[in-house]
Amino acid sequence: MMLAKLVETRTVRTLGAPRSARTRIITLVSIAVALGIALALPYLGTTAYVISLVTTILIAGLLAASVNFLVGDGGMASLGHAGIAAASAYGAAWASRQGMDPGMQVVFALGTTLVVTFVYGLLSMRTSGIYFLMVTLAVGMVVFGLAYRLSSVTGGENGITGIRRPDFIAEYWTFYYFVLAGFVLGTLLLWVVGRSPFGASLRGIRDSESRMRSLGYSVPSYKLSAFMISGIVAGFAGLLSVWHTHFVSPSAAGVHRSVLLIVMVILGGVGTTFGPLVGAAIVVLVENVLSNSVERWPTVLGLIFILVILFARAGVVGSLQKLFRRWRRRSDGPPGEQDLLENSPTTDSSHTA
Amino acid sequence: MFEPVFLAQQALNGLSFGALLFLLASGLTLVFGLMRIVNLAHGAFYMLGGYIGVVIATLTGNLLVAVIAAVVAVGITALVVEVGLLRFVRGQELPEVLLTVGVSFVIADLCLAIFGGDPRTLPVSATITGSLTIGPLTYPWYRIFVMAVAIVIGIALALVQSRTRVGAIVRAGVDDREIIAAMGVNIRWVFTGMFVVGAALAAIGGTIGAGMISVRPGIQDEVLLYALVVVIIGGLGSVPGAAVGSVLIGLIDAFAKAWIPDLAYFTIFAPMALVLVLRPTGLFGKAA
Numbered sequence: 001m002m003l004a005k006l007v008e009t010r011t012v013r014t015l016g017a018p019r020s021a022r023t024r025i026i027t028l029v030s031i032a033v034a035l036g037i038a039l040a041l042p043y044l045g046t047t048a049y050v051i052s053l054v055t056t057i058l059i060a061g062l063l064a065a066s067v068n069f070l071v072g073d074g075g076m077a078s079l080g081h082a083g084i085a086a087a088s089a090y091g092a093a094w095a096s097r098q099g100m101d102p103g104m105q106v107v108f109a110l111g112t113t114l115v116v117t118f119v120y121g122l123l124s125m126r127t128s129g130i131y132f133l134m135v136t137l138a139v140g141m142v143v144f145g146l147a148y149r150l151s152s153v154t155g156g157e158n159g160i161t162g163i164r165r166p167d168f169i170a171e172y173w174t175f176y177y178f179v180l181a182g183f184v185l186g187t188l189l190l191w192v193v194g195r196s197p198f199g200a201s202l203r204g205i206r207d208s209e210s211r212m213r214s215l216g217y218s219v220p221s222y223k224l225s226a227f228m229i230s231g232i233v234a235g236f237a238g239l240l241s242v243w244h245t246h247f248v249s250p251s252a253a254g255v256h257r258s259v260l261l262i263v264m265v266i267l268g269g270v271g272t273t274f275g276p277l278v279g280a281a282i283v284v285l286v287e288n289v290l291s292n293s294v295e296r297w298p299t300v301l302g303l304i305f306i307l308v309i310l311f312a313r314a315g316v317v318g319s320l321q322k323l324f325r326r327w328r329r330r331s332d333g334p335p336g337e338q339d340l341l342e343n344s345p346t347t348d349s350s351h352t353a
Numbered sequence: 354m355f356e357p358v359f360l361a362q363q364a365l366n367g368l369s370f371g372a373l374l375f376l377l378a379s380g381l382t383l384v385f386g387l388m389r390i391v392n393l394a395h396g397a398f399y400m401l402g403g404y405i406g407v408v409i410a411t412l413t414g415n416l417l418v419a420v421i422a423a424v425v426a427v428g429i430t431a432l433v434v435e436v437g438l439l440r441f442v443r444g445q446e447l448p449e450v451l452l453t454v455g456v457s458f459v460i461a462d463l464c465l466a467i468f469g470g471d472p473r474t475l476p477v478s479a480t481i482t483g484s485l486t487i488g489p490l491t492y493p494w495y496r497i498f499v500m501a502v503a504i505v506i507g508i509a510l511a512l513v514q515s516r517t518r519v520g521a522i523v524r525a526g527v528d529d530r531e532i533i534a535a536m537g538v539n540i541r542w543v544f545t546g547m548f549v550v551g552a553a554l555a556a557i558g559g560t561i562g563a564g565m566i567s568v569r570p571g572i573q574d575e576v577l578l579y580a581l582v583v584v585i586i587g588g589l590g591s592v593p594g595a596a597v598g599s600v601l602i603g604l605i606d607a608f609a610k611a612w613i614p615d616l617a618y619f620t621i622f623a624p625m626a627l628v629l630v631l632r633p634t635g636l637f638g639k640a641a
Binding site: 124134 | 458
């Protein structure tokens with residue numbers, strides 16, 4: 001497929017030699033520092049607004065991570081993931097409006113997530129590339145249509161308000177820790193799956209479906225499984241978002257949301273572990289700042305999207321990784337095995353399409 | 354519910370809506386056939402064409418002038434998009450498609466800024482009024498006119514593709530871009546031309562369609578969904594597929610709206626799901 005340009009950074013890293021001890025230490029230390037700051041955040045004299053904003057970023061980052069997993073490891077660009085998250089949110093919201101307790105909200109959120117994700121997966125598992133994108137887009141539009149027109153269940157255009165979250169996370173800062181824990185667990189899950197044999201097979205399918213099929217892999221079931229994993233993470237993010245804002249409306253399922261997720265992923269860096277979070281942070285911040293001052297927000301969003309695709313396809317994290325590698329190459333002297341691999345044609349998956 | 358007049362009425366509704374879908378889907382499928390781009394700005398082109406068509410028709414009272422104005426304006430927009438943006442990512446499918454999403458956002462939002470949020474329809478002065486009466490059946494001439502336009506354009510597209518030099522170049526370009534480029538054809542400009550033609554078809558659909566369904570914010574996503582469903586069923590890149598898919602979806606939609614209005618949104622989706630499960634490339638599609 002022609003996804004090569006978008007998944008370039010990931011391919012390089014998975015095919016490259018094991019990262020050096022120094023790189024690993026730097027990565028671990030920076031993760032520890034980031035986590036330390038995140039844990040200390042409510043004690044740093046921050047306002048409830050800042051905590052709420054960071055919570056929004058973490059939820060968006062988790063949702064973007066679920067898309068990133070599909071694009072990066074699976075080569076499947078989903079343009080309908082907002083629909084999955086919204087389905088989960090609607091499940092929880094509906095249960096809440098029926099007066100059910102938070103436990104049942106979780107059950108309904110999970111139930112709708114599984115059903116909707118399975119339908120998505122079933123319809124799209126035999127397609128790839130552009131076809132996959134179109135099918136997920138179409139299914140996402142149907143979820144939006146459902147949310148909009150099935151007003152007896154979804155409240156139509158007005159959505160559902162007043163969703164209560166469990167008592168133990170009722171405070172904004174306890175909820176923040178809950179979301180932080182959820183984000184770390186979700187990211188860890190996707191990271192582990194990405195590095196498992198399953199993840200390797202998935203990347204094999206991404207690079208050459210026909211080769212994997214002739215090796216005896218059941219390509220559709222791998223794609224469906226990947227979609228289910230991604231969908232469950234997305235559904236969890238949807239539940240978190242409805243608990244965060246106490247509100248869900250059709251726009252949560254809209255094409256715009258799905259596109260924003262792709263923007264986050266590309267902006268941060270496709271296939272990188274922390275790219276989605278960085279992308280989500282940029283988008284959420286821009287959105288919150290701009291929506292106060294610029295009425296033509298969708299135009300700005302569209303322009304950002306166009307500029308990112310034209311000029312910054314490696315994304316922030318991807319570009320930093322590239323810079324870092326170049327800097328290391330210079331400081332380490334003659335090129336090592338990793339650099340040779342990096343420049344060899346086998347790392348360009350477009351040749352294997 | 355099953356009276357002949359009612360059935361005929363719904364069948365005509367379905368066929369006229371199908372005709373509009375064909376105007377919409379043929380452009381989408383042509384662009385994909387040659388350029389491998391699923392132009393997700395197609396709905397926005399339809400919307401822009403519709404608004405401009407309505408404005409010009411209100412000013413002049415002449416449908417032909419309105420269509421020409423819409424085609425020119427949307428054609429220029431498409432030219433700018435192709436030369437100014439898409440050429441920079443030529444050959445990279447996913448970035449190409451995603452760029453068109455960004456374009457769609459910008460166009461739809463600018464339409465909202467310029468034309469406002471109220472639904473707009475073609476003024477009566479620019480539509481074909483009156484209705485055809487055969488016994489107990491009456492049917493508006495305008496919808497029959499839409500069918501006629503779709504049939505004329507469908508035949509014209511088929512003739513251009515099969516009988517002219519331009520058609521031969523396009524057909525060759527679909528099969529092998531490198532060879533046709535090596536034979537001295539400037540394939541880049543063929544691509545550009547194709548993109549503009551696809552957008553022009555959307556503009557025609559937008560203007561003429563404004564006599565059947567109003568142009569309003571959000572219409573771009575709605576018509577894009579219908580067009581996507583049609584080309585997924587018919588097979589991307591296939592004009593006959595677009596014709597068959599349009600008629601099928603038009604009829605299903607009309608009868609579903611009459612018989613099971615609550616489920617109408619899903620009835621267009623069911624055949625798409627069925628086709629995708631059985632034939633992922635569509636009825637007339639070739640493997641990607």
